[in-house]
Amino acid sequence: MADRSTLVIAHRGACGYLPEHTLEAKAYAHALGADYIEQDIVATRDDELIVMHDIHLDRVTNVADRFPDRSREDGRFYVRDFDLEEIKSLVAWERRRADGVAAVFPNRFPTGLGTFRVPTLREEIKFIQGLNRSTGREVGIYPEIKRPQWHRDEGLDISQQVVQLLDDLGYRTKNDPCFLQCFDAAEVRRIRQELGCQLKMVQLIGENTWGESPTDYDELIKPAALKELGAIVDGIGPSLGHLVTLSEIDGSPVSLGLVSAAHTVGLAVHAYTFRADQLAPGFDTMQQMVSWFIDELHLDGIFTDFPDQAIEAINS
């Protein structure tokens, strides 16, 4: 682990440079010096865990070309409707918009270029462990259980399966280089209390409008709820919008107080997402943005698509 107090977490890998959640993006994140590398986790039809941000395949793979008649009524192609072997036959590419053509981030790796594949969670963790061995650096993993209630409705206890796999691969206690994260607060509690998970855990904080989980985030970040959370998890993962607003006087960034409130109850704060090509309002450069959040708010960790730029800003 690098000798810095703020953790740099490679968000979906070094996805500012290579398509998200490909092993190539993870290798690059490792090489750029990230402390942790993130995995989002979704289950296939045959109950295999893969690393993918959405429960859908269509924005980041050629599934619509390869299996054109396999969408649901909403027109989307679900990971849960495909066996691992089928998903392994897909080409992964840089994220596209809903039109299936335009790139979400037009200046990143060209969408459609390359022969990237979708990794399983096991493959990816073994890959990072292999790099740790060959480089002598211990880079941690930062898995996120996606949509546990949705998976349960689909007949799978994804959390149980993830915790078991992490245990199999050597991640069991708070001393192991792993943070387990989830948006669903009821599930986070269940993972800790019923599944007996002893890993470091992070409660993600979203916006209620996203419909990501049944959790009421407006309630969850109030002082009493935060204090309760402090007894269950090690940290929270809010968006930058939960932490900062702009001054009505001069438009400069102003803290909303959530980081200090979390620190008061012993919670670390790892915030998302630091993007050089999509800066938060009120900031002109990645350097300035990272420095402000660390110097003014004392963030404990940052999720970033550009680990090298975050490290450079922290070190300067």
Ligand code: CA
């Ligand atoms: Ca994530």
